[in-house]
Amino acid sequence: MVRTPSCDKSGMRKGTWTPEEDKKLIAYVTRYGCWNWRQLPRFAGLARCGKSCRLRWMNYLRPNIKRGNFTQEEEECIIRMHKVLGNKWSIIAAELPGRTDNEIKNHWHTSLKKRFQTQNTVTNERTKASKSKDKESKKGKDFVVPNNDVITNFQVTPIATSLISDNSGSLSSPASSSSEFSSITSDVHSSASSNQNLVFEDEFGFLDANTEPMSDNFWSELFLDDISFNTTNEIVSGNAHGALQDATKALESCALSPIQTTSDNLVLENDDFGGFLDAYMEPIATDNFWTQPFVADMSHVPSDLLVPSVAESENFSTVYDDLWGQSNLYD
DNA sequence: AACCGTCACAACCGCATGCGA
């Protein structure tokens, strides 16, 4: 089977995203939704592969992303779930609202793993010392320890038990290799819901307490307050309430898939694409990027590359809530 | 001040999986 390359090596930008690229991605996804990640960059005016756009959106730009330090509860949750699941970061992330699998994975490798191993080492040392002491006391009673098993098969506290790894530093993941997770799909949301019916109910009852509202919602505080749209193909400034309505309309239009019926006819040659991309290359002031109202200039994009107007769309009241799970974004 | 090592995080890459034609 021949797989088309996920990234076009010619002319595709790589590396760190610029604020301008973020703005374009936010503007497009907010207005039109992510109807097709591979096609999206062309319509959004981004010289990125769809994969990169999706990753950027999912891990950084989408609403409800919780940033900042991990709480003790979150870390405990990660450690305990990792013990059961292994490196099933997406499933672990599903249990931590607002945290992405990438973020959890990074945090594990940079912080928790070391702490985990350190704790394990300390436990080993304590156990050895304890056993050694015990051995000495038993020596006095002419008792001989038969073999070295007492050194490795040590007793640990309940919390330490949950943090034990094997000698190689790798973690056991009994459930991940069992049939218990055979039905888990790659979809995060379905995983999250199905998890509740799997092994976590007993093992992770403490997770219920870890659902406090996010206080660090940078999306609602920094983005959508200032991003608004009208109902034409252009993005203009306006009041926030209108932005919600129009974004909702856009999402509804995505649900109605207007673009999917026309995208096949909207092929853009690379040369043309590169040409109108140049219009984005003006320098921007990054220091006020997050605070200034964003007006995405889509005038350089041929009108037939924009999703048809959604002004006629009706019945859009619940789409925003359904997709992003919050209705008080502009309260 | 310059260099270097470490760390945290963002992003990339390859592969797996689901799904529709």
Add this chain to the structure above:
DNA sequence: CTCGCATGCGGTTGTGACGGT
């Protein structure tokens, strides 16, 4: 059933910040 495409996942790498020498 096969094929091709889109998307998701997990491992790995790249990069910038920061502190120590």
